[in-house]
Amino acid sequence: MADEYVVGVDFGTLSGRALVVRVRDGAELGTAVCEYRHAVIEHELPATRAPLPPDWALQDPEDYLDVLRVAVPAAVRAAGIDPGEIIGIATDFTACTVLPSTADGTPLCRVPEFAGRPHAYPKLWKHHAAQPQADRITALAHERGEAWIGRYGGRISSEWEFAKGLQMLEEDPEIYTAAARFIEAADWIVWQLCGRETRNVCTAGYKGQHQDGAWPGTAYLTALNPGFADFTGKLAHPLSPLGGRAGDLTEQAARWTGLRPGIAVAVGNVDAHVTAPAAQAVGDGQLLAVMGTSTCHVMNAGRLAEVPGMCGVVDGGIISGSWGYEAGQSAVGDIFAWFVDNAVPAGYRDRAAARNLDPHEYLSELAGRQRVGEHGLVALDWLGGNRSVLVDHDLSGVLIGLTLATRPEDIYRALLEATAFGTRTIIESFNHAGVSVRELIVAGGLVRNSVLMQIYADVTGLPLSVLASQQGPALGSAIHAAVAAGAYPDVRAASAAMGRIDRAAYLPDPDRVAAYSALYAEYRALHDHFGRGGTEALHRLRRIRNTARKEVATT
Incomplete structure (x- = not known):
């Protein structure tokens, strides 16, 4: 029997990647990447050059289709196989990356009269401008005793569907009304591939507050905002299980990808969740x-x-x-990239280049030579806000212990450690709840x-x-x-x-584990002080910053 193959397509934050895989053993035979032409739209809307407010993060859906047109055929060519031997294609996406569309799936940003309206565009997962709406969603759920709030650790994120949808209603009600659908990009791209609208259980459950077969009720939505009562109608669709067949590849999608029409198109999924079986x-x-x-x-x-x-x-x-x-x-690699892009001296860059190393490799090498605690620093990993366990995207980073002897590699290592401390906090929360890691x-x-x-x-x-x-x-x-x-x-x-x-x-080294326990205690003290009400300094600073930036944007 001839070998059979499948294609996996991963839609990331800045690019999409296609991979051709042999079905019998998972061998990876060919891959290709397509960079998004518009990347992340954070500062100004390309259609108008109008500045965006703080904490916005949008994308252009045409970039997603480019991945199908460019990366998939290139990956198949790289694999050196007959496209006729490919039996299925599946996709995954960042989440919650969500877009408003017409009833036939046309993104509202492609409707000419809406091209200059920011709320007509897909809101990327790291769009954090809906924090006030997220706070109200959380507070009202507790006030009303909504059972589903406990399934989300007691707090709803600004990154998720309801917060982003409520922000759209309150800031641009015309776009909200025009949106027949408010759909995750994970499901929208599947719609483009098979011509059939589906909704997957993963994004609906984690990002859309769908629990025990139901969405939050109309009375709750009305209490948030009377105009929000119809929101779940923009989401509602029978949910499909992961690994299910959403439909067959259409003739149009076959022309984009170079694959056979009629092959299986899998139900959509989220990039992290789909990685677990891999x-x-x-x-x-x-x-x-x-x-x-x-x-x-x-x-x-x-x-x-x-x-x-x-x-x-x-x-x-x-x-x-x-x-x-x-x-x-919310931020890990972004934190390391921020430091390298903004705080590494020219001399360090020159020494790295002389050894054909990028600055991350060079700083990691220097940091790796240190003993635990040698730099005397502790950082909080909140440069992109806190997703877990505080669920507060108005928080920001903290670094303490700086002296005139502090070097770039000291700060870099402290930032590496901060993200590890954040993961340990999550692990301990699971363990304390009886879900053992x-x-x-x-x-x-x-x-x-x-x-x-x-x-x-x-x-x-x-x-x-x-x-x-x-x-x-x-x-x-x-x-x-x-x-x-x-x-x-x-x-x-x-x-x-x-x-x-x-x-x-x-494998963990016992001596370093003990040394890190002492540093972690300092991290937790800072974590609870800045994140659990010991001070509102970080929130006050965020408000001051946002006010100043809005004034700049309007002048």
Whole structure:
């Protein structure tokens, strides 16, 4: 029997990647990347050059279609196979990345009269300008005793569907009214591939507050804002299980991708959650941290528990038959990139270049030579706000312990450690709620930094396993494509055959574990002081900044 192949497409923050995978063993045969022409729209709207307010993050959906037109055919060519041997395609997306559209799926930003309206565009996951709406959503849920709020750790994020939708209503009601659909990009791209609208259980559960077969009720929505009573009508659609077949590849999508029309198109999924089968992290207690610009933590468990500060727990949210838990950190790789882009002296860059190293590699090498605590610093990893466990995107970063002897590598290591401390905080929250974490598995671009990986093992005290692929989400999508095409009975079986993992690649060192426990105590003291009401300084500074920037934008 001839080999069969599938394509996984991973839509990230700045680019999309396609991967061709052999069905029988998960061998990766060809890959290609398409950079988004518009990247992240953060400062001004391209259509008008009008400045955007603080904390906005938009995208252009045409960039998503470019990935299908460019990356998929290129990956197939790189694989050197006959496109006729490909039996399925699956996609994953950042989340919550959500867009308003007409009833036929046309994004409102493509409607000529709305091209200059920011709320007509997809709001990227890191759009944090809806924090006031998120705070009201949370407060009202507690006031009314809404049962679903406990499934989200007691707080709703500004990153999610309801906060972004409420912001759209209150700031541009005409766009809100014109939006027949408010749809996750994960589902919108599947609609473009198969011509059939679907909604996946993952984004609906984690980002849309869909629990126990229902959305938040009309009375609750009306209490938020009378005009918001119809919001779930823009979301409502029968939900499809992960690994299911959404439909068949249309003739138009076949022309875009170079694939055969009629092959299986899998139900949409989220980049972090789809990575779990790629890393064979489908058992209870295996916490997968997908580390890139941000980090998403996902884990399966056989029991339902309400874990304070988590992003959500959803039945079948990662894999059918298990409760899927999600947590996260809003900025990780973004923090390291910020430091390198803004605070590394020219001399360091020159020394790195002389050794053919990029600044991250050079700083990591210098930081890796230090003993734990040698730099005398502690940082809070909130440069992009806090997703878990405080769920507050108006928080900001903190660095203490600076002296005139502090060097760039000291700060860089402190920032690496801060993200590890944030992950430890999440792990402890799971453990305290009775959802035990027994293994930490890491995927994503940051696994290549061995200094960072060892820090995570030492800070958490857990053996750290690593996904043995640089294409975790795309491989995970390919696994789901194989299931949707009928090559495997379920995702667990496909994961066992196609997933790839390097078990216990980094082991905690007992001496460093003990030293980090002392530093972690200082981190937690700062965490609780700045994040749990010891001071409102960070919130006050954010308000001062936003007021000043709005005044600049209007002059």
